[in-house]
Amino acid sequence: MIGLIVSLLNLFNILLIIYVVLSWVRPAQNKWTQLLNRIVEPVLTPVRNFMLQNVPNLMGTFDWSPLALWVIISLLRSLLSSFRLF
Numbered sequence: 564m565i566g567l568i569v570s571l572l573n574l575f576n577i578l579l580i581i582y583v584v585l586s587w588v589r590p591a592q593n594k595w596t597q598l599l600n601r602i603v604e605p606v607l608t609p610v611r612n613f614m615l616q617n618v619p620n621l622m623g624t625f626d627w628s629p630l631a632l633w634v635i636i637s638l639l640r641s642l643l644s645s646f647r648l649f
Contacts, residue, residue, distance in 0.1 A: 565647045572640045576633060578602055583629045607632055 582603045590596060611628035618627075 565643050569640050569643050569647075572636050572643075575602075575606070576636055579607075579629055579633060579636075582607075610635070 578599060582599055585596060585599070607628055610632045611626065614628055614631060
């Protein structure tokens with residue numbers, strides 16, 4: 564069960580990286596980019612809102628929330644992987 568969760572977190576990290584790269588190149592909206600937005604944005608929005616409220620000077624013109632979410636997911640993966648050893 565923990566292995567499945569870790570695998571899903573890995574998949575989400577890959578989707579997050581694709582989302583960030585696509586946000587830089589701004590491709591035309593199609594069904595794949597819309598699907599990616601529907602998967603990533605519901606998780607990314609609370610992180611972004613939290614950072615805007617609690618770290619307003621850091622935000623500026625660059626959106627740091629994908630990086631913060633990547634760190635959170637990496638910590639969760641490490642924590643879950645350590646439970647798998649027991």
